[in-house]
Amino acid sequence: MIWNWQFAFDEVLPRLLAVVPVTIGATLLGFGIAATLGLAFAVLRMIRSPWIAVPTYEFSEFIRGTPILVQIFFLFFILPSVGIVLPPFTTGVLAFGLHYATYCSEVYRSGLENVSRGQWEAAKALNLSTYVTIRDIILPQAIPPIVPALGNYLISMFKETPLLALVAVVEIMQEAKLIGAETFRYTEPITMAGAFFLVMSLLSAFLLGRLERWCNGKAR
Amino acid sequence: MRHYLPLLTALSLGVGFMGLGDVPQFLPQLLRGAGLTVELTVLSFVLAIAGAFVIGLARLSTYVTVRVVASIYVEIFRGTSLLVQLFWIFFVLPEFGVNLDPFVAAVTGLTLNFAAYGSEIVRGAILSVPRGQHEAVIALNIGKWKAMRRVILPQALVPMIPPFGNLCVDLMKSTSLVSVVTLRDLTFAAYQVNQALLRTIQIFGVAMLIYYIFSQLVRIVFAQLERRFGRGLSRGRV
Numbered sequence: 001m002i003w004n005w006q007f008a009f010d011e012v013l014p015r016l017l018a019v020v021p022v023t024i025g026a027t028l029l030g031f032g033i034a035a036t037l038g039l040a041f042a043v044l045r046m047i048r049s050p051w052i053a054v055p056t057y058e059f060s061e062f063i064r065g066t067p068i069l070v071q072i073f074f075l076f077f078i079l080p081s082v083g084i085v086l087p088p089f090t091t092g093v094l095a096f097g098l099h100y101a102t103y104c105s106e107v108y109r110s111g112l113e114n115v116s117r118g119q120w121e122a123a124k125a126l127n128l129s130t131y132v133t134i135r136d137i138i139l140p141q142a143i144p145p146i147v148p149a150l151g152n153y154l155i156s157m158f159k160e161t162p163l164l165a166l167v168a169v170v171e172i173m174q175e176a177k178l179i180g181a182e183t184f185r186y187t188e189p190i191t192m193a194g195a196f197f198l199v200m201s202l203l204s205a206f207l208l209g210r211l212e213r214w215c216n217g218k219a220r
Numbered sequence: 221m222r223h224y225l226p227l228l229t230a231l232s233l234g235v236g237f238m239g240l241g242d243v244p245q246f247l248p249q250l251l252r253g254a255g256l257t258v259e260l261t262v263l264s265f266v267l268a269i270a271g272a273f274v275i276g277l278a279r280l281s282t283y284v285t286v287r288v289v290a291s292i293y294v295e296i297f298r299g300t301s302l303l304v305q306l307f308w309i310f311f312v313l314p315e316f317g318v319n320l321d322p323f324v325a326a327v328t329g330l331t332l333n334f335a336a337y338g339s340e341i342v343r344g345a346i347l348s349v350p351r352g353q354h355e356a357v358i359a360l361n362i363g364k365w366k367a368m369r370r371v372i373l374p375q376a377l378v379p380m381i382p383p384f385g386n387l388c389v390d391l392m393k394s395t396s397l398v399s400v401v402t403l404r405d406l407t408f409a410a411y412q413v414n415q416a417l418l419r420t421i422q423i424f425g426v427a428m429l430i431y432y433i434f435s436q437l438v439r440i441v442f443a444q445l446e447r448r449f450g451r452g453l454s455r456g457r458v
Binding site for chain 2: 002062064065066067068069070071073074077078081159160162163165166173176177180186187190191193194197198201202205
């Protein structure tokens with residue numbers, strides 16, 4: 001018997017469900033950081049001084065050109081050596097936030113660039129400061145159209161959280177592996193972990209589709 | 221020049237703040253790992269592109285069954301992450317009697333995953349060929365396969381180049397996951413050397429720099445390809 005339903009439901013399922021909050025928590029926290037930091041990157045890149053815009057661009061290019069796993073390892077080993085001892089979960093969330101911030105900043109940038117020039121000129125004509133212009137005029141027009149694109153990154157980040165298993169955070173994938181190691185049965189736990197991610201990402205893709213239609217409706 | 225600027229900056233920054241003192245000590249091991257990274261990237265990318273065309277065309281098939289099977293494949297492989305798939309290939313398949321060598325397992329995982337993403341590029345590019353072209357081949361009574369080969373695909377290929385470039389960079393970065401199937405790629409080499417030498421900044425700094433150089437090289441190659449094959453097209457970028 002390759003697949004044992006009793007084992008799957010009585011032993012594997014409760015243990016996997018118990019760590020679902022870790023996966024969801026990592027996703028939401030990481031995305032919170034990514035969305036905030038991404039906006040900061042995007043705005044910094046709009047500043048005219050090349051001393052700010054260029055290094056921001058280079059930095060985010062560098063982050064995007066290197067694998068997130070290496071960045072997780074880097075933070076994981078580097079932070080303790082400069083005296084910052086964080087639990088692996090926090091380190092992982094920080095790395096996720098930083099990595100995805102560079103993707104989000106591209107999304108924000110496309111949103112910002114789609115705000116017509118006239119809005120900037122009008123704000124200037126009304127003698128609004130740059131800060132007020134960005135906060136009250138530009139961002140409220142730039143953000144709603146890009147919400148679906150940000151949502152896509154939320155989903156892909158969610159799918160990537162199993163990477164945290166590699167720095168020993170006990171999330172779903174790690175728990176599945178632990179169950180496998182204890183019982184010598186890998187089929188059920190790993191397949192179920194995979195099924196969980198599949199169901200969740202199909203579900204969130206569906207919800208995102210509705211959100212997208214709603215956003216488009218608002219933009220008209 | 222704009223294109224090469226990040227590369228140069230990263231190189232000078234890297235050398236500037238790390239110094240070169242300990243680098244010769246661990247560089248050979250990292251380079252050996254980087255060699256495996258390149259091998260995995262090239263092999264999986266070639267296979268993934270082939271797979272992408274098969275699945276992308278299957279999703280546009282006139283047969284419902286073929287379309288549905290291809291869609292299910294794409295949803296499964298895009299709905300879970302590569303890491304989960306590698307775990308599954310490495311831990312679960314042996315229980316069904318399929319024992320893959322780690323390298324084969326890694327290439328299989330990378331290929332299956334990226335073929336799913338690539339198929340969306342192929343599908344999108346074919347659909348982006350103007351409707352008039354699809355209608356014209358019907359009006360001219362050109363057979364389905366011949367039309368695809370001689371009329372539709374040649375127009376769809378150029379718009380595919382930039383997204384395939386991004387896909388290649390993603391694939392190159394994703395090869396960092398192969399340590400879960402016990403392969404010693406660049407990431408794993410860095411991890412191991414770091415355990416021994418504890419020179420985190422230098423070791424991971426150099427590893428990231430190598431990855432970064434690879435991804436910039438891929439970008440440059442694909443930019444050249446786009447220039448080369450886009451030449452003479454009346455519609456600019458698509």
